Amino acid sequence: xxxxxxxxxxxxxxxxxxxxxxxxxxxxxxxxxxxxxxxxxxxxxxxxxxxxxxxxxxxxxxxxxxxxxxxxxxxxxxxxxxxxxxxxxxxxxxxxxxxxxxxxx
Ligand code: HEC
Numbered sequence: 001x002x003x004x005x006x007x008x009x010x011x012x013x014x015x016x017x018x019x020x021x022x023x024x025x026x027x028x029x030x031x032x033x034x035x036x037x038x039x040x041x042x043x044x045x046x047x048x049x050x051x052x053x054x055x056x057x058x059x060x061x062x063x064x065x066x067x068x069x070x071x072x073x074x075x076x077x078x079x080x081x082x083x084x085x086x087x088x089x090x091x092x093x094x095x096x097x098x099x100x101x102x103x104x105x
Contacts, residue, residue: 038087046072049076055068055095058095061092065092069087
């Protein structure tokens with residue numbers, strides 16, 4: 001019984017290891033990422049209609065930030081697709097819900 005459990009644990013860790021490596025590499029990349037361009041965009045674009053306190057007081061998942069930013073873009077065409085992607089990445093990294101952030105770039 002004990003051996004079976006040990007074998008199970010070993011198999012499980014072999015299966016899970018690549019995922020962990022992937023998840024941690026992703027987190028490390030995000031931690032070391034240069035956010036200056038995204039931050040500048042966020043601070044200029046998202047202050048056109050209201051203060052930055054609106055987004056800064058919130059914590060949203062990647063998908064939630066994407067839908068908020070998409071709604072903001074529907075009010076005025078001031079943010080390009082590429083800029084929106086950067087801002088969404090920035091927001092979900094800095095004002096994100098921790099556990100839902102994994103696995104995205
Ligand atoms: C064209 C004007 C405009 C721009 C640019 C704009 N917003 Fe907004 N924002 C609004 C308006 C109007 C509201 C209130 C109505 C609403 O919530 O949709 C709002 C509300 C919000 C809210 C509170 C509501 C919610 O759903 O959480 C957040 C957060 C927010 N904006 C974030 C942002 C971010 C982030 C950006 C930059 C990508 C941005 N806004 C750019 C007009 C704008």
